[in-house]
Amino acid sequence: MISFVVCKKAIKTSGYQKDSFTIIYNQYFISSLMQTNTLQPATETSTLGIEKHPIPFNKPYFIGNEIAYIQKAVESGKISGNGIFTQMCHQFFEQRYGFRKALLTSSCTDALEMAAILTNVGLGDEVIMPSYTFVSTSNAFVLRGAKIVFADSQADNPNIDAAQIEVLITPKTRVIVVVHYAGVACNMDAIMALANKYQLLVVEDAAQAIDSYYQNRPLGSIGHLAAFSFHETKNIISGEGGMLAINDERFEKRAEIIWEKGTNRSAFFRGEVDKYGWVDVGSSFLPAEIVGAFLYAQLEKLDVIQTKRKQIWDTYYRELTPLAQAGHFRLPNIPNYASNNAHMFYLLFPSLDARTNLIKHLRHADIHAVFHYLSLHKSPFYEQQHDGRTLPMCDLYADTLLRLPMYYELSENDLTTIINEIKAFYSPNANA
Numbered sequence: 001m002i003s004f005v006v007c008k009k010a011i012k013t014s015g016y017q018k019d020s021f022t023i024i025y026n027q028y029f030i031s032s033l034m035q036t037n038t039l040q041p042a043t044e045t046s047t048l049g050i051e052k053h054p055i056p057f058n059k060p061y062f063i064g065n066e067i068a069y070i071q072k073a074v075e076s077g078k079i080s081g082n083g084i085f086t087q088m089c090h091q092f093f094e095q096r097y098g099f100r101k102a103l104l105t106s107s108c109t110d111a112l113e114m115a116a117i118l119t120n121v122g123l124g125d126e127v128i129m130p131s132y133t134f135v136s137t138s139n140a141f142v143l144r145g146a147k148i149v150f151a152d153s154q155a156d157n158p159n160i161d162a163a164q165i166e167v168l169i170t171p172k173t174r175v176i177v178v179v180h181y182a183g184v185a186c187n188m189d190a191i192m193a194l195a196n197k198y199q200l201l202v203v204e205d206a207a208q209a210i211d212s213y214y215q216n217r218p219l220g221s222i223g224h225l226a227a228f229s230f231h232e233t234k235n236i237i238s239g240e241g242g243m244l245a246i247n248d249e250r251f252e253k254r255a256e257i258i259w260e261k262g263t264n265r266s267a268f269f270r271g272e273v274d275k276y277g278w279v280d281v282g283s284s285f286l287p288a289e290i291v292g293a294f295l296y297a298q299l300e301k302l303d304v305i306q307t308k309r310k311q312i313w314d315t316y317y318r319e320l321t322p323l324a325q326a327g328h329f330r331l332p333n334i335p336n337y338a339s340n341n342a343h344m345f346y347l348l349f350p351s352l353d354a355r356t357n358l359i360k361h362l363r364h365a366d367i368h369a370v371f372h373y374l375s376l377h378k379s380p381f382y383e384q385q386h387d388g389r390t391l392p393m394c395d396l397y398a399d400t401l402l403r404l405p406m407y408y409e410l411s412e413n414d415l416t417t418i419i420n421e422i423k424a425f426y427s428p429n430a431n432a
């Protein structure tokens with residue numbers, strides 16, 4: 001049987017011309033998956049002399065009942081949105097984390113767009129958020145016509161620096177968006193105090209923050225609204241997927257309407273109205289029941305997943321501490337008020353070059369480590385609209401942060417390989 005690797009090489013040598021070659025390749029790829037049910041990459045020998053295979057940055061996985069629940073959903077006769085699995089997911093989140101109301105969405109991007117609609121921001125309104133974030137955080141509010149006022153990150157972690165927010169507040173400010181980077185809480189007491197003082201709304205971008213806490217309060221339950229992601233790179237996955245958490249009663253009914261294309265269909269299905277129609281703006285934000293079924297299977301095993309991720313995170317931290325002490329890089333800092341949901345393990349390098357050098361070394365060993373956001377205030381789309389303030393911490397994280405492979409099925413052997421490759425890179429004889 002021709003291996004997957006042979007196919008990959010064929011693509012490389014062909015310069016990956018789309019059209020007929022791609023179609024043949026895709027057909028071959030699917031049929032080989034059907035035969036073996038798994039990819040079998042070829043093995044080679046690494047610089048450390050051990051048999052190696054590619055270690056990806058992320059890998060989706062099954063944890064239990066995903067396939068069985070998808071099958072049940074299909075057999076139940078309903079695979080469009082808001083079916084039984086979707087509702088079971090809502091209940092799970094509301095009970096476990098105390099969200100007033102949870103609504104699954106097709107992505108965290110969708111949940112942020114719903115949040116932006118709910119806050120009623122429009123042309124001329126200002127929204128404060130960190131520049132070190134994913135484009136969806138800001139795009140959701142730009143789509144409503146709002147102006148983004150970017151804030152800098154903390155010196156000791158990439159979260160928004162709460163101490164720098166107040167000077168950015170003007171009479172036009174409506175919303176503060178916080179991003180709990182790597183699932184580590186922002187300084188929520190300071191941020192909620194500002195919101196109360198100036199009558200602002202707080203949206204938590206909790207894309208990475210499932211099962212994480214600020215002083216024992218679940219992230220996503222503190223701001224007025226919160227958006228989560230279940231994208232395949234997150235702790236709990238459903239391919240694409242997300243959730244809006246609504247913690248303020250004022251937004252509860254409207255959120256459901258926006259979720260259902262601007263109609264009161266959910267109220268109709270509960271028997272609260274005798275017909276449903278167009279009552280507000282909205283879109284198709286709810287995911288298919290297949291997504292809910294997959295997600296619910298993951299939620300059943302949330303504690304198992306979290307325990308395993310924390311073990312991986314702790315091993316990285318313990319094993320890499322001596323190199324951090326030697327000054328090669330810094331390790332993640334978790335403030336006292338924050339818990340660690342082990343979403344991400346990152347290193348902070350003294351320079352861009354130092355980061356690039358390790359990326360190259362790991363690439364050579366077939367280990368995929370990746371950097372993260374680029375400063376949004378310098379993006380081609382927003383640079384002209386930014387007010388010109390420099391945001392040095394944000395730029396620093398953009399240049400020097402590196403994320404190591406982190407996923408539920410990362411084996412002990414692979415974890416050891418990654419750590420050993422990093423140690424080998426910094427060993428005194430490395431370049432001898």
Ligand SMILES: Cc1ncc(COP(=O)(O)O)c(C=O)c1O
Pocket residue numbers: 107108109110133134136137179205207208228229230231240241242
């Ligand atoms: C902070 C943040 N917000 C929003 C998103 C968008 O999430 P999704 O891919 O579920 O739309 C991401 C993506 O990783 C993210 O990192």
